[in-house]
Amino acid sequence: MAAALKVRVWVPEVWDAVDLTPAPESTVAQLKADALARATGRTRDPSAYVMKYHGAALSDEGRTLAQLGVRDGAPFIVLPAHRQPVR
Numbered sequence: 001m002a003a004a005l006k007v008r009v010w011v012p013e014v015w016d017a018v019d020l021t022p023a024p025e026s027t028v029a030q031l032k033a034d035a036l037a038r039a040t041g042r043t044r045d046p047s048a049y050v051m052k053y054h055g056a057a058l059s060d061e062g063r064t065l066a067q068l069g070v071r072d073g074a075p076f077i078v079l080p081a082h083r084q085p086v087r
Contacts, residue, residue: 002023002024002025002066004021004022004023004024005021005022005023005024005065005070005071005072005074006019006020006021006072006073007019007020007021007022007031007065007070007072007073007074007075007076008020008073008074008075008076009031009032009035009039009075009076009077009078010075010076010077010078011035011036011039011040011077011078012077012078012079013039013040013078013079013080014039014040016039017039018035018038018039020034020035020038022034022065023065024064024065024066024070025064025065025066026064026065027061027062027063027064027065028051028053028058028060028061028062028063028064028065028068029046029061029062031051031065031076032046032049032051032061032078033046035076035078036049036078039078047081048080048081048082049078049079049080049081050078050079050080050081051076051077051078052076052077052078052079053068053070053074053075053076
């Protein structure tokens with residue numbers, strides 16, 4: 001097993017970023033769920049959010065971080081899948 005990565009995931013919904021240390025074998029879906037749980041302090045439905053890396057949405061969340069070529073210090077962002085209306 002390869003050494004864990006250090007990544008930062010920004011979760012604008014709660015105006016916070018979390019630092020995580022996933023294994024390279026972790027999937028994008030696992031990273032997203034972990035980031036949401038850590039940032040919000042509760043379980044969220046991950047399917048209601050999209051994960052972005054290098055500005056692009058990651059549509060295949062079954063891919064591993066190693067398959068994406070993620071390196072230490074990589075930034076991710078988790079956004080709601082649907083835009084929220086401004087009031």
